[in-house]
Amino acid sequence: MSVTYLEAIREAQARLLREDERVFIYGQDIAGKFGGAFKATKGLAEQFPGRVLNTPISEDAMVGTAIGAAMEGMRPIVEMQFADFSSIALNQLLNNAGTQYWRTQTSCPITVRLPSGGTKGSGPFHSQSMEGIYSHYPGLVVVAPATVEDAYTMLIDAVAIDDPVIYCEHKYLYYHLKADALPKDGLPIGKARVVRPGRDLSIVTYSAMVHEALAVAQQFNADGIEIEVVDLRSLKPLDTDTVLASVARTGRLLCVGEAFPWGGATAEVIARVATEGFHLLDAAPARINAKDTPIPYHPNLWTEHRPNAKTIAAKSRQILAE
Amino acid sequence: MLQTAERGAAKESNAPHPRYLEAFRWMLQTRVFEEKLTSLYRGGQITGGVYIGRGQEAVSTACGLFLQKGDILAPLIRDQAARAAFGEPLINVTRTYLGSRQGPMRGRDGNIHRGCAEAGQLAMISHLGAMIPVVVGKLLAKKMKGEKGFVGLTTLGEGGMQTGATHEGLNMAAVEKVPFVVVVTNNHFAYSTTNDRQFACAHLVDRAPGYGYEGHKVDGTDLAACLEVIGGAVKRARDGGPPQLVVASTLRLAGHGEHDDASYVPPEMRKEAWAQDSVQRAEQLIIDRGLLDPETLKQWRAEVVAEVEKAVETAQREGAPVGNEEDWCALSTRELMDTIS
Numbered sequence: 001m002s003v004t005y006l007e008a009i010r011e012a013q014a015r016l017l018r019e020d021e022r023v024f025i026y027g028q029d030i031a032g033k034f035g036g037a038f039k040a041t042k043g044l045a046e047q048f049p050g051r052v053l054n055t056p057i058s059e060d061a062m063v064g065t066a067i068g069a070a071m072e073g074m075r076p077i078v079e080m081q082f083a084d085f086s087s088i089a090l091n092q093l094l095n096n097a098g099t100q101y102w103r104t105q106t107s108c109p110i111t112v113r114l115p116s117g118g119t120k121g122s123g124p125f126h127s128q129s130m131e132g133i134y135s136h137y138p139g140l141v142v143v144a145p146a147t148v149e150d151a152y153t154m155l156i157d158a159v160a161i162d163d164p165v166i167y168c169e170h171k172y173l174y175y176h177l178k179a180d181a182l183p184k185d186g187l188p189i190g191k192a193r194v195v196r197p198g199r200d201l202s203i204v205t206y207s208a209m210v211h212e213a214l215a216v217a218q219q220f221n222a223d224g225i226e227i228e229v230v231d232l233r234s235l236k237p238l239d240t241d242t243v244l245a246s247v248a249r250t251g252r253l254l255c256v257g258e259a260f261p262w263g264g265a266t267a268e269v270i271a272r273v274a275t276e277g278f279h280l281l282d283a284a285p286a287r288i289n290a291k292d293t294p295i296p297y298h299p300n301l302w303t304e305h306r307p308n309a310k311t312i313a314a315k316s317r318q319i320l321a322e
Numbered sequence: 323m324l325q326t327a328e329r330g331a332a333k334e335s336n337a338p339h340p341r342y343l344e345a346f347r348w349m350l351q352t353r354v355f356e357e358k359l360t361s362l363y364r365g366g367q368i369t370g371g372v373y374i375g376r377g378q379e380a381v382s383t384a385c386g387l388f389l390q391k392g393d394i395l396a397p398l399i400r401d402q403a404a405r406a407a408f409g410e411p412l413i414n415v416t417r418t419y420l421g422s423r424q425g426p427m428r429g430r431d432g433n434i435h436r437g438c439a440e441a442g443q444l445a446m447i448s449h450l451g452a453m454i455p456v457v458v459g460k461l462l463a464k465k466m467k468g469e470k471g472f473v474g475l476t477t478l479g480e481g482g483m484q485t486g487a488t489h490e491g492l493n494m495a496a497v498e499k500v501p502f503v504v505v506v507t508n509n510h511f512a513y514s515t516t517n518d519r520q521f522a523c524a525h526l527v528d529r530a531p532g533y534g535y536e537g538h539k540v541d542g543t544d545l546a547a548c549l550e551v552i553g554g555a556v557k558r559a560r561d562g563g564p565p566q567l568v569v570a571s572t573l574r575l576a577g578h579g580e581h582d583d584a585s586y587v588p589p590e591m592r593k594e595a596w597a598q599d600s601v602q603r604a605e606q607l608i609i610d611r612g613l614l615d616p617e618t619l620k621q622w623r624a625e626v627v628a629e630v631e632k633a634v635e636t637a638q639r640e641g642a643p644v645g646n647e648e649d650w651c652a653l654s655t656r657e658l659m660d661t662i663s
Contacts, residue, residue, distance in 0.1 A: 024466065065459035067455075071459075096447055
């Protein structure tokens with residue numbers, strides 16, 4: 001038996017609905033036999049009547065409603081059909097959910113699932129990675145699982161947290177990634193993981209880019225170069241300690257992220273390593289992001305727009321040559 | 323004694339609404355309090371803006387008066403009267419405006435942004451329409467938990483009716499079939515902008531059927547009408563009716579905030595019937611119908627002044643928040659706070 005990343009998300013939600021009567025799922029096209037644009041809730045509406053609810057095409061009001069329900073003691077999970085559409089709900093997420101606890105000392109435990117990142121042919125409005133925007137604002141926890149196991153345990157953990165959690169699930173991983181079974185427990189939110197140890201270069205990344213980095217590490221291994229790959233798992237809080245420990249071992253840092261280049265997770269990691277671990281570095285740290293254009297539709301353009309094994313390998317060689 | 327009681331009963335029956343006098347007292351408290359706020363603001367005693375509901379006291383009082391424990395109120399900037407009538411202690415607003423660290427927002431947010439969770443009142447954000455779905459979510463959760471007999475009410479201006487968030491929120495309330503009332507006060511100025519640059523329908527109440535709401539118009543300067551119409555809408559929603567839209571007409575008898583002299587309001591507009599002062603109008607009715615004798619009215623005013631003065635004195639004696647004593651943590655899960663050294 002094997003479980004995909006998408007099935008792990010569905011199974012986590014099934015377990016949450018089964019074990020916690022405060023949980024309900026709120027989103028577009030998620031109910032009935034349809035079960036969501038990506039089928040992340042397939043079968044759940046029938047299994048849990050009245051707790052998997054279709055909403056109007058109203059991202060702002062969906063999140064606003066979830067905030068109200070959370071403040072009234074529920075644990076809503078909001079499914080955005082695509083992360084890109086959460087831009088409509090930015091006001092509720094940043095100004096209402098994110099400020100609630102600080103202003104009123106009332107917890108706002110909502111979990112917002114963002115189907116993120118690119119797939120071939122999805123184009124500028126169905127491919128975005130928005131973790132940088134959400135991490136910039138106070139009051140939100142932002143996670144981006146890269147494995148089937150993390151997709152499962154981090155969603156369960158996200159719903160248990162008394163604060164708003166932005167859960168960035170990668171669409172490319174939905175069907176591409178399989179595990180043998182669902183895990184019993186996992187690493188907590190807020191902790192990064194060294195997924196492959198090495199001594200020559202640290203590649204710090206998250207979400208789908210973890211797998212591109214692992215491919216590069218495997219390729220370099222043939223030449224006797226050992227690349228360490230760190231999966232951040234949570235963007236906020238950022239596990240600076242694990243990153244610094246990795247850089248202490250390798251002396252070299254490359255950050256890889258699929259989001260746009262200005263600011264964001266990769267810039268934050270480099271800023272922290274430069275300020276807190278400057279003495280650990282044997283070469284200038286570098287980063288690779290998507291290009292600073294909207295995300296292209298055609299596969300030939302899309303594969304060049306985002307970081308990939310080829311560009312990561314080239315940049316790695318450059319850092320290693322310094 | 324018997325004579326007095328009989329006279330009281332006779333007077334009560336002259337009232338145009340059974341809760342007229344009770345409502346008037348909240349209006350009076352609001353007027354006196356907000357005049358005090360204005361004076362403190364002009365004296366440099368208040369940091370940030372002061373936003374008052376002068377001219378909207380009748381509508382606002384009616385918004386708070388018919389709510390009960392378990393109901394939800396999401397007030398906006400001109401709703402001091404609604405907040406007070408629905409149970410927010412006067413000291414809360416005083417502490418917030420005067421920056422006391424004992425206030426409900428402890429200096430973290432100011433003036434009109436406070437909430438009062440124990441009295442069912444949400445802390446508004448400035449983005450108009452944003453509180454509508456939050457009320458819907460509260461009501462939806464109550465429904466899911468099997469609670470009964472509750473209602474949620476929020477207020478808006480004619481300007482706030484024009485945002486995308488308002489459209490989404492109003493529709494969501496109807497789709498979720500929650501007991502919801504929205505009271506829109508058209509005070510004819512959204513900051514400085516007039517109705518003709520805000521909307522182009524004949525009357526905002528015409529939108530009610532488009533959302534699946536029942537719509538009601540009311541003269542916002544007439545306390546009895548406000549009590550009748552808003553009280554009726556709250557009851558209709560509570561009893562299982564569809565969402566209710568009430569549109570009240572008034573003139574804002576102040577600036578947008580106290581920093582604004584409202585010199586853009588044409589003088590002839592102040593002579594319109596809908597530009598009357600609802601507090602003066604209610605007081606005149608009370609005198610004309612003999613609902614209170616002049617002595618009692620004077621005594622009420624003195625009581626209200628004393629309540630306001632006491633609250634201000636208390637808040638002024640309290641300490642301000644201190645930066646290096648503040649808990650700079652925006653999450654309730656402390657261990658998940660991101661730390662940058």
